Amino acid sequence: xxxxxxRVDYYLKDKCLISxxxxxxxxxxxxxxxxDTITILKKEYIINKINMVHDSVNLxxxxxxxxxxxxx
Numbered sequence: 001x002x003x004x005x006x007r008v009d010y011y012l013k014d015k016c017l018i019s020x021x022x023x024x025x026x027x028x029x030x031x032x033x034x035x036d037t038i039t040i041l042k043k044e045y046i047i048n049k050i051n052m053v054h055d056s057v058n059l060x061x062x063x064x065x066x067x068x069x070x071x072x
């Protein structure tokens with residue numbers, strides 16, 4: 001398996017916000033599971049669901065996020 005081919009895709013509903021290759025796969029998954037929130041393009045999101053899927057050759061983490069609601 002080509003570690004450099006693995007990637008993570010972040011989705012807000014059905015829209016892909018960002019897709020990135022992951023070099024240090026095990027460390028990335030560990031850090032992602034330990035997090036409740038993530039910042040993407042200067043906006044904070046709550047991690048809702050993480051799925052691991054396969055495309056033709058690579059592993060893909062499909063991460064569903066929701067906008068972070070701030071109480072005023």
